[in-house]
Amino acid sequence: MKKWNVGTRRSRLALIQTNWVVDRLKEIAPEADFALHEIVTKGDRILDVTLSKVGGKGLFVKEIEQSLYDKETDFAVHSLKDMPAELPEGLVIGAIPKRVDPRDVLLSKDGKTLDELPEGAIVGTSSLRRAAQLMAYRPDIQIESLRGNIDTRMRKLAEGNFDGIILAAAGLERASFDGTISQYLPVEISLPAVGQGALAIECRADDTETLELLRQLDHQPTRLAVTAERSFLHKLQGGCQVPIGAYAMIGEGDLITMTGMVGSPDGKQMFKNTASGTDPVALGIQVAEALLAQGAGEVLAQVLRENEQ
Ligand SMILES: NCc1[nH]cc(CCC(=O)O)c1CC(=O)O
Numbered sequence: 032m033k034k035w036n037v038g039t040r041r042s043r044l045a046l047i048q049t050n051w052v053v054d055r056l057k058e059i060a061p062e063a064d065f066a067l068h069e070i071v072t073k074g075d076r077i078l079d080v081t082l083s084k085v086g087g088k089g090l091f092v093k094e095i096e097q098s099l100y101d102k103e104t105d106f107a108v109h110s111l112k113d114m115p116a117e118l119p120e121g122l123v124i125g126a127i128p129k130r131v132d133p134r135d136v137l138l139s140k141d142g143k144t145l146d147e148l149p150e151g152a153i154v155g156t157s158s159l160r161r162a163a164q165l166m167a168y169r170p171d172i173q174i175e176s177l178r179g180n181i182d183t184r185m186r187k188l189a190e191g192n193f194d195g196i197i198l199a200a201a202g203l204e205r206a207s208f209d210g211t212i213s214q215y216l217p218v219e220i221s222l223p224a225v226g227q228g229a230l231a232i233e234c235r236a237d238d239t240e241t242l243e244l245l246r247q248l249d250h251q252p253t254r255l256a257v258t259a260e261r262s263f264l265h266k267l268q269g270g271c272q273v274p275i276g277a278y279a280m281i282g283e284g285d286l287i288t289m290t291g292m293v294g295s296p297d298g299k300q301m302f303k304n305t306a307s308g309t310d311p312v313a314l315g316i317q318v319a320e321a322l323l324a325q326g327a328g329e330v331l332a333q334v335l336r337e338n339e340q
Pocket residue numbers: 110111112113197198199201202226227228229
């Protein structure tokens with residue numbers, strides 16, 4: 032009987048996502064056996080520092096990728112948004128399952144919406160992207176750093192440290208915490224992170240048996256959309272530590288429509304562009320170039336300089 036070794040982070044959300052993938056694969060290959068390998072990543076170990084200051088792309092994936100190289104694992108389940116735009120040599124994304132809700136959400140005291148939060152409200156997030164867009168929409172809001180897994184962040188809201196916190200709808204829905212959501216933020220206010228709401232199953236590029244298994248979980252419209260978003264990210268050389276957002280939708284005839292965003296961390300400068308096309312890689316580059324032409328390159332360079340200090 033074929034046994035697949037599956038790499039996963041140890042957080043509650045990661046285990047839910049990995050078990051979801053394994054359950055789907057068992058339906059496809061009922062005779063196969065799957066063993067989970069829980070791997071602690073650098074991003075899981077360093078919890079007391081703002082993510083943008085920890086530096087380095089792929090904070091949540093490096094150790095997991097090493098286990099693929101070492102053949103300790105055959106494939107690994109990640110949140111796509113934690114994956115750097117460029118994969119290391121010899122590894123590929125074997126499957127991108129159907130995306131769930133890509134939006135950011137507000138969790139607040141008493142279920143208040145963003146418009147109902149009091150003047151000068153304190154909102155917790157460690158994402159420069161979320162902070163920039165919130166301040167662009169509500170310049171009076173005070174952003175405070177908030178790290179940790181979903182449970183920790185929700186506990187800090189309950190303890191009364193914040194008027195609200197921003198999280199991804201996807202994580203809350205997967206962990207069945209979506210009852211706590213006060214408002215789904217429209218993408219016009221908070222453009223999601225590249226790949227938000229999608230999973231990526233990574234494997235070795237030369238492992239045809241695993242690729243064949245994973246292929247059956249791949250959702251083509253999601254792959255098209257996130258390929259456009261990741262091409263945009265790659266062109267801007269961005270990681271999770273810069274205020275970049277993108278969201279692509281697939282319409283009739285596989286026409287991809289994507290909006291990309293670059294902001295300054297204080298939200299005072301905001302560059303956006305929307306375009307359509309059928310080639311996802313070309314579309315990502317086109318939207319990135321439109322933002323660079325507006326002056327987004329200087330804002331990105333400034334953020335990178337600040338992160339190095
Ligand atoms: N930044 C960490 C992270 N990476 C993936 C998710 C869950 C959402 C997803 O799968 O896209 C989260 C939590 C969050 O942003 O609230």
